[in-house]
Amino acid sequence: MSRAYRVLLRAFPRRVRREFGDDMAQMFDSQLAAARAAGESVIRIWVRAILDAVIHGGAERLSILRERRKNLARELRRWRWWMSVLKQDLRHALRLVVRQPGVTIVALLTLALGIGANTAIFSAVDAVLLRPLPYEEPDRLVMVWEKRQAEGVLDNVVAPADYVDWAKMNTTFESIAAYTPMTVDLTGVGEPVRLPAAAVSPAFFDVFRTRPELGRTFRAEEGVVGNQRVVILGHGLWQRMFGSDPSVIGRRLVLNGGSHEVVGVLPSTFEFADGTIELWAPLALEGVSQPLPRANHELFVYARMKPGVTLQQARADMDRVGAQLSEQYPQTNRRHGVWVMALRDQIAGPVQRGSEQSQSIRGGLLLLLGAVAFVLLIACVNVASLLLARAAGRRREMAVRAALGAGRARLVGQTLTESLVLGMLGGLAGLLVAYWGIQSLRQLTPEALPVLGLRRFGLDLRVLAFTFALSIATGLLFGLLPAWHLASQDLHNVLKDGTRTFGLVRRRLRLALVVGEIALASVLLVGAGLTLRSFQALLQAQPGFEPDGALTTLVTLPGRRYGTAETRLATFDQLEQRFASIAGVRAVGATSHLPLSGQDSRLGVTIEGRDAPTGSPTRAHPRAVTPEYFRAMGIQLLAGRAFTPADRAGTPLVGIVNDTMARRYWPGESPIGRRLVIGGTTASVDVIGIVADVRHWGLDSPVNPELYLPLAQQPVFGLTFVLSTDRDAAALTGSVREQLRAIDSDLPLSKVQTMKEVAAQSVASRRAAMLLLAILGVLALTLAASGIYGVMAHLVALRTAEIGVRMTLGAKPGAVMLLVLREGLVQAALGLTAGLGAAALIMRAFRARLFEISPADPLTFVAVTVILLTTAAAACLIPARRAMRVDPVEALRNT
Amino acid sequence: MRPRVSRAEIDAHLPLKPLMFEVLLALADGERHGWSLVRSVQQRGGFSRLMPGNFYRTLRTMLSDDLIETVNVRPPDDTDDERRRYFRLTALGTRVAAAEAQRLEAAVVEARAKRLLARTRG
Secondary structure, three states, X not given: OHHHHXXXXXXXXXXXXXXXXXXXXXXXXXXXXXXHHOOOOHHHHHHHHHHHHHHHHHHHHHHHHHHHHHHHHHHHHHHHHHHHHHHHHHHHHHHHHHHOHHHHHHHHHHHHHHHHHHHHHHHHHHHHHHOOOOOOOHHHEEEEEEEEHHHOEEEEOEOHHHHHHHHHHOOOEEEEEEEEEEEEEEEEOEEEEEEEEEEEOOOHHHHOOOOOOEXXXXXXXXXXXXXXXXXXXXXXXXXHHHOXXXXXXXXXXXXXXXXXXXXXXXXXXXXOOOOOOOEEEEOOOEOOOOOOOOOOOOEEEEEEEOOOOOXXXXXXXXXXXXXXXXXXXXXXXXXXXXXXXXXXXXXEOOOOOHHHHHHHHHHHHHHHHHHHHHHHHHHHHHHHHHHHHHHHHOHHHHHHHHHOOOOHHHHHHHHHHHHHHHXXXXXXXXXXXXXXXXXXXXXXXXXXXXXXXXXXXXXXXXXXXHHHHHHHXXXXXXXXXXXXXXXXXXXXXXXXXXOOOOOHHHHHHHHHHHHHHHHHHHHHHHHHHHHHHHHHHHHHOOOOOOOOOEEEEEEEOOOOOOOOHHHHHHHHHHHHHXXXXXXXXXXXXXXXXXXXXXXXXXXXXXXXXXXXOOOOOOEEEEEEEOOOHHHHHOOOEEEEOOOOOOOOOOOOOEEEEEHHHHHHHOOOOOOOOOEEEEOOOOOEEEEEEEEOOOOOOOOOOOOOOEEEEEHHHOOOOEEEEEEEEOOOHHHHHHHHHHHHHHHOOOOOOEEEEEHHHHHHHHOHHHHHHHHHHHHHHHHHHHHHHHHHHHHHHHHHHHOHHHHHHHHHOOOOHHHHHHHHHHHHHHHHHHHHHHHHHHHHHHXXXXXXXXXXXXXXOHHHHHHHHHHHHHHHHHHHHHHHHHHHOOOHHHHHHOO | OOOOOOHXXXXXXXXXOHHHHHHHHHHXXXXXXXXXXXXXXXXXXXXXXXXXXXXXXXXXXXXXXXXXXXXXXXXXXXXXXXXXXXXXXXXXXXXXXXHHHHHHHHHHHHHHHOOOOOOOOO
């Protein structure tokens, strides 16, 4: 029966059913049973139950509705009340902002600097580290590298034959493509120009899911030798050289002397790690007459994982492929595996030193973010201190409000509203600072850095949201202290005694703020100082060559017209002579790999008379050079002889090793007269000399074994000429261009730089980091100084009466001044001690970012101490002099 | 400490509906569950046709008026169904019941004085 009654129960609201439904059903059952026992009519009971349910269920439902309406009304009333309070507080806060312009301006300036600096750095952090990569389903994108476990190298570039096998054997990639950067000479469209370009497998744009703006991307058959005479233009090149002409599709361009058809134009939205690439050509690996090389490593491989495939699965799959290839080709692949890396984690793009670079960029950005956070904290401390001072002047106002019935919560709420208003206004002003900061950051960013996102940061919605949140957080942060202070005060006594005494607690609090501020500033200054000293050491590092008075230019001879070694050598020789004839040029040499330029290559070598290595393999970085190269670059010959024109094709192969190679591969003996065999060949090279180490990989990077070979025996296509002069190297550019034209008017002049510029570029990111940290350090110092000044000036103002008494009792003005100075300096010393201690701990973590400087560099620590104490003393001096000039009579009269 | 109950608070509930008064009376003996309350009320007569909807709506009103409260712990001697919910008087409920009883008593005295009611002996 109870089930039938339960249907009736539906007349009641659910809340009632849940609460009493069981009881009611039970009650009804009992009633029914009792009625039956008494011989009453069951139907009558049911009729009563139905009426009961309809009447009382309806009533319950009505009452719940009424209750809801009442609640809503109450909420509305409360909300209205809050709004009115907020409006009132806001009006009050804005009035304060206007009424005390001095306080407002100082606070806003401080906040604008703090928030603006944070916004600017955040915009870069967001663009580089936080935002998703600008590709479709970026989480499926990976880079595939050759893994050399024994050497600790996980991201070696890939041999073409290996890439082709990977593409065939893998089961986890939807698409896979190889990429290799190159340069092409474009002739026939205005002046001949050399353009950074890339050769990519036809599937490259499928991997990134890039759709062209015009035309098409590459077709699979264009990866076959003979079909690769097509090219895709980057958006920038299309705009710049072809005036955004849509009819460019189908046009033929002369690239490196050969005709290529334009088949597509990339959209402006396409971004690639190496943002300099302007032309894309197919990489033809099929239909090659000779087998593809397995020992030449030159390709960067990108792939898109199939949907649902995890990075682990892709790694396992490629491990299997790598193991199979090792077995199949033990000679070349014995020690090689395959490593799959999420593109997201790679961040940096396809430049040999990419991963290292990106690590340093990620670390550098986070370091800067930490530094600006410190600046903001100092700014907060300053503003909090300012507000505390203002609160002191407003104690009576607060007390009167409290006496008139304002609750403590209400007063605290009002104080916080004021801080929030200040914070928001500071944020607005900060946006201006950020705008300017982002512009300067962009200029500071080295252009060639292969980091996706570093070229696209700015004030966008995400950054604005960050600034908004930061302004609120900042407002709360610096507002909490005055609010807490207000809450902990006995306001009623303020009215009662009516004095202007300065609470001991407040005084201590403000002094503590000064200490904290100086501690923060000193940490930042130590960081900036160490970076500065590192950079200084870096600039003083001996590069192993003479960067002064050297002009460099890259000349690449297109293979189509300079196919044979003889023509190339003859042309290079002619160029060298012509360059040497330029007035003021002392020596001219040329190399295939210019130091600090990022150019590099690597060979396996076998040292004759030395057992095949078990641990680290013997490798050397080969450079083809002309005989005069060492002299032109100022590279010192340590032993043996330099190359001569007699070392040419047909004569015994000779080589010169650098000092590192000599000591590593012939420890304790002279390599001169010894021989080595270049990997993959049978050619044996006589070592004829040793030259000093050159910091090829960066002024702060270790030196590897280098093997110099005479150009005449290694006729490469591209050479960088070095012209050394006693005059201004840059002034030679015009003459260099003339001489190049005289030889071949289709050869473009490219990469004309003084060696000094090359060196400066190689340290550009360090320079940027150093500059930024130095700016932040100065900012922190200025803020800290203004903070100390503010507090000390206020303390002196409050102590005027006391000073008056002291002077009446015979204290000398000088003693009074010392009193104030001492108080300020004691706080500074306390803060400095804490800050230097913290800095010593924190800087240890940045050891790797420092160059030849210890994280506990005494000079830095001493300098920071001197700078901060001097600044603190200077900041105290004005208040101290004011104290000295207090007129005792005036002071006493005014109390 | 017993919460203080003001006179005004008590007066706000007076006069009580008969069913409410009966419930308070029944609970004056101690905690009870719903069905036992119903029986106790019916035993005193007058509510023989009491139906669940009416009864429990009254209980809910009394709960929200704070005259009675539910008890989480069942009396140890209770062997009844576990589902049952127990009710007991609140301080307010006790005072309201007493006030209502006084009011009724006064009415009875007046009724007697006006000879509406036969004077009982003793």
